[in-house]
Amino acid sequence: MQDYDVLVAGAGIAGSTAAAMAGKMGSRVLLLDRNKETEPGKKTLWGWVCGDAVAKSHIEFVRKNLGNIFTGDDLGLPVDGVMALSPDLQYKLPFDGEGYSLERPIFGATLFNAAIKNNVEFRGGFSIEAPIVEEGFVKGVVGKNSKGEEEKIRAKVVVDALGISSLLRRKLPENPYIDREIDYEDLELTGRFIYKIEDYENDLKYYDPKYALIHLNQNMAPGGYGWVFPKKDGRVNVGLGVQHKSLELRNAKFGEKDNLKSLIDKYVKWNRTFKKYSLDDSFRNGEGYWSVSVRRQMEGMVFPGYIGAGDSMASPNPLSAGGIGPALIGGILAGKKAAECRDYSKCGLDELWSYNVDYNKQYGSKMAGMEVFRTFLQSMTNEDIDYGMKNFITYEEAVEITYGRIPELSLTSKIGKVMKGMKNVKTFKSLVWTVDTMKQLNRIYDGYPTTPGEFPQFKAKIQSIVNDAKERLPPNPV
Numbered sequence: 001m002q003d004y005d006v007l008v009a010g011a012g013i014a015g016s017t018a019a020a021m022a023g024k025m026g027s028r029v030l031l032l033d034r035n036k037e038t039e040p041g042k043k044t045l046w047g048w049v050c051g052d053a054v055a056k057s058h059i060e061f062v063r064k065n066l067g068n069i070f071t072g073d074d075l076g077l078p079v080d081g082v083m084a085l086s087p088d089l090q091y092k093l094p095f096d097g098e099g100y101s102l103e104r105p106i107f108g109a110t111l112f113n114a115a116i117k118n119n120v121e122f123r124g125g126f127s128i129e130a131p132i133v134e135e136g137f138v139k140g141v142v143g144k145n146s147k148g149e150e151e152k153i154r155a156k157v158v159v160d161a162l163g164i165s166s167l168l169r170r171k172l173p174e175n176p177y178i179d180r181e182i183d184y185e186d187l188e189l190t191g192r193f194i195y196k197i198e199d200y201e202n203d204l205k206y207y208d209p210k211y212a213l214i215h216l217n218q219n220m221a222p223g224g225y226g227w228v229f230p231k232k233d234g235r236v237n238v239g240l241g242v243q244h245k246s247l248e249l250r251n252a253k254f255g256e257k258d259n260l261k262s263l264i265d266k267y268v269k270w271n272r273t274f275k276k277y278s279l280d281d282s283f284r285n286g287e288g289y290w291s292v293s294v295r296r297q298m299e300g301m302v303f304p305g306y307i308g309a310g311d312s313m314a315s316p317n318p319l320s321a322g323g324i325g326p327a328l329i330g331g332i333l334a335g336k337k338a339a340e341c342r343d344y345s346k347c348g349l350d351e352l353w354s355y356n357v358d359y360n361k362q363y364g365s366k367m368a369g370m371e372v373f374r375t376f377l378q379s380m381t382n383e384d385i386d387y388g389m390k391n392f393i394t395y396e397e398a399v400e401i402t403y404g405r406i407p408e409l410s411l412t413s414k415i416g417k418v419m420k421g422m423k424n425v426k427t428f429k430s431l432v433w434t435v436d437t438m439k440q441l442n443r444i445y446d447g448y449p450t451t452p453g454e455f456p457q458f459k460a461k462i463q464s465i466v467n468d469a470k471e472r473l474p475p476n477p478v
């Protein structure tokens with residue numbers, strides 16, 4: 001039995017960042033992971049499974065709070081932005097601005113080393129099984145140490161950074177703040193390969209050395225998208241995410257039996273620019289599969305004695321599935337908040353609550369709206385998306401939407417462009433409804449509750465609007 005100020009569970013992106021921040025602020029921090037210290041941030045046996053793309057602004061946020069911890073090797077290749085292409089490849093719309101295509105294992109090590117430099121104690125080979133909960137308070141964790149023995153470790157506050165399938169979140173007592181499970185249809189089943197491209201044909205619709213490309217296509221990637229992200233030294237990160245229900249509908253319609261793996265294989269073959277390529281299996285990280293959540297982050301992310309950050313709180317952006325940025329932001333803010341818990345009396349719900357407010361202000365407040373936009377996209381066929389990208393949304397409006405800001409779209413100003421029959425009118429009306437709903441959600445989030453007492457009403461309102469959107473716009477990929 002040992003006592004720490006802060007116990008950070010999980011030494012991935014969110015966890016290492018939170019530990020580094022709390023350590024910097026003078027707390028006695030223990031960082032726990034099932035991985036050894038030689039493999040920080042490895043998600044599963046498959047490696048550091050990720051598309052590796054992150055916006056520059058998120059890296060700047062870390063620099064502002066932890067100093068310039070990056071070496072350059074970790075940030076990999078700078079990219080000018082992300083481009084989404086329509087299924088017919090005729091239209092390109094920008095997503096996110098400048099960023100990096102990271103060298104993920106090195107990036108994980110940089111964050112981990114920042115924690116160690118800030119006097120954080122690390123224990124690897126420790127498999128966390130559950131929170132210790134006493135009198136409605138999380139007081140530490142229980143798990144198996146590297147010898148396979150059960151061990152309890154206590155701290156004044158626990159930061160849950162165990163990723164999407166967190167056993168801490170899932171084993172919290174039933175509570176009104178944090179959903180313990182993530183709905184299956186709010187997950188993208190994803191996989192990716194890292195290839196060294198030895199010979200390619202120049203066609204910027206398929207591969208662009210300066211831009212991270214996203215291919216929207218409900219046949220190739222039902223309910224999700226495919227991606228080709230350039231990396232340093234002529235390599236690429238090629239992957240695909242699908243929604244389970246959309247894949248089922250698409251397979252049923254075409255009498256196919258595709259699964260995630262077969263879809264990725266087909267997607268790589270479809271990319272006609274790749275003439276000669278080979279797997280880059282450095283760090284044994286060349287091929288991997290895992291899930292990303294694409295719902296809004298948990299409406300509340302604290303519980304007495306407990307703060308959640310990163311994928312454990314479903315924080316990836318529901319539209320892009322980008323979770324590195326929100327994990328970095330959540331990590332910094334969770335580390336700061338945890339460091340304020342100098343004794344148990346300061347780690348209750350009321351004291352931790354401002355973390356929710358800070359996170360929503362910094363990043364989270366637009367995510368419920370993004371979830372509704374994702375639901376809208378999943379309800380469209382390839383033809384709808386082609387037509388919509390050509391006629392409904394201008395370049396500027398697309399930029400606004402992907403930043404979570406809502407453009408001024410009005411039926412009256414645009415209806416003149418919708419000429420190709422009833423189906424397009426219906427899709428356009430759905431778009432207008434979606435944009436109005438996003439505005440409504442953003443307004444509600446602007447008034448995020450400043451105390452737990454106001455929270456149940458807030459959460460009920462958000463849930464009812466999002467559920468209504470899902471009923472109105474069911475998956476309809478083909």
Ligand SMILES: Cc1cc2nc3c(=O)[nH]c(=O)nc-3n(C[C@H](O)[C@H](O)[C@H](O)COP(=O)(O)OP(=O)(O)OC[C@H]3O[C@@H](n4cnc5c(N)ncnc54)[C@H](O)[C@@H]3O)c2cc1C
Nearest residue numbers: 010012013014034050051052053128163310311322323324
């Ligand atoms: C295929 C794919 C592509 C993606 N592409 C992108 C992208 O291009 N850009 C982007 O921004 N995001 C992307 N994401 C999402 C991004 O990878 C995650 O959001 C990010 O890794 C979240 O970091 P995290 O620290 O919260 O969790 P994780 O990275 O999952 O870290 C969790 C840590 O907890 C440890 N852990 C888990 N359970 C236990 C346990 N029981 N005991 C002890 N330790 C445990 C793990 O070992 C790990 O170190 C992608 C995800 C996938 C799957």
